[in-house]
Amino acid sequence: MSLTDFHFDGITIAYLLVGVIVTLLTVWYGRRNLREKGQSSRFYYTLLLFCAGYSITIFSTELKILLAGWEIMGFASFLLIVVDRNLTPGNKLKAFFIYRLGDVGLLLAMWASHHLWRENPTLVSLLLVMTASAQSSQLPFSSWLPQAIENSFTTSGILLATLMVQMGVFLLLRSMPFWEHQPSVRLLIALLGAVAAAMAAGFARLQTSLKRRVAYASMAQAGLIFLEVAAGFKSLALAHVAANAMLRAYQLVKSQGTGNGKHPVQQRAKTWEDRLPIKLQYTLYLIYMKEWGLYSRLSKYLKA
Incomplete structure (x- = not known):
């Protein structure tokens, strides 16, 4: 690993600035929060x-360096998740x-890009999209x-x-040369x-925990950024990344002053679901409550 393996461009600058600001905020907040819990x-x-x-990740120029970071x-x-020793083993797994x-x-x-790129570039792109989806x-x-x-400390969250x-x-931004000329992959990212x-927007509206609401809101915004990246709007996506990161950090810091992260019950504004038949409204409510069964399906494979 040498200096030639790293490089500095607009994407790196944006993520570096966001990383520095969020890290400083985390250190400032954790200094007074974690000291009381003896985990600082x-x-x-x-x-x-x-x-x-x-x-290492944001400065990398190739997949092998990116993989190391x-x-x-x-x-x-x-x-960071298991700093809180009260987190259940199932959530850790x-x-x-x-x-x-x-x-x-x-x-x-990374392996396919060396051996199968010319024969099947779509495979490389799909693997990258799968990795990005899991991470985001x-x-x-x-x-x-x-x-x-x-189930983790606010500082970790x-x-x-x-x-x-x-x-x-x-x-996705760094690997755009792999897939930007493949309409099927761009369509998949957008979908x-x-x-x-x-x-995620539907799930967030039914949460009583502010931490869970912030998590789902962050997922929803990441989905919108996926749309922007698929459309080729790099600058808009980077600005959206920075704005979303600052807002979520602020919300999590403020969540500690609301009584263990619980969100008070407020009068709900009318939405498009209110125009649906009452039975369909109940059906959507149950689906949102169960999160489309995604968590339960994953739990079948990862039982504590």
Whole structure:
């Protein structure tokens, strides 16, 4: 690994600025929050490991360097989740399973780019899209983020809901030369983003925990950014990434002042569902409550 393996462009600048701001906010908030719980030293060592992986990833110019940073960052993210020792083993395994699945997709994409690119470029692109979907908590891997954020410290949740989720978008932006001339892949990215954004927006409206609402809101915005990337709007996607990260970090910090992250019941504004027949309204409500069965399906494979 040499200096020629890294490079500095607009994508790197945007993610570097967002990373610095979010990290400083996390350190400032964790200084007074984690000290009371006796977990500050453990958290800051893990944060340094996360920042190292994040930096290697955003400065990388090729998949093998990106994979090295990706592995470090994924391992550090898992440690950030389990800083809270009260997190149940099942939730630990679900997050770890999604990270490993994304790593496998990236590893296979790197291998296929060397051996199968000329014969089957679509395969490489699909593997990259799978990895990005897993990292950004998009379909069909959308159930791990709310569970991880809800059952971890707010300091860890800030990093997961801002920097970690947006790394899937970074992978799509960095790998755009692989798939930008493949209409089928662009359509797939757009469909994944649109469906995930619509579903996550519905899920968020029924949550009583502010942490879960922030998690679903971050997923919904990541889905919209997928749409922007598929349409080729790089600058808009980068601005959206920065705005979403700042907003989610602010919301998570403010959530600690609302009574253990619980959202008070407020009068709900009328929505388009109110115009549907009452039975269909109840059906949609139950589907949203059960999150389309995504979490239960994943739990079948990862029983605590």
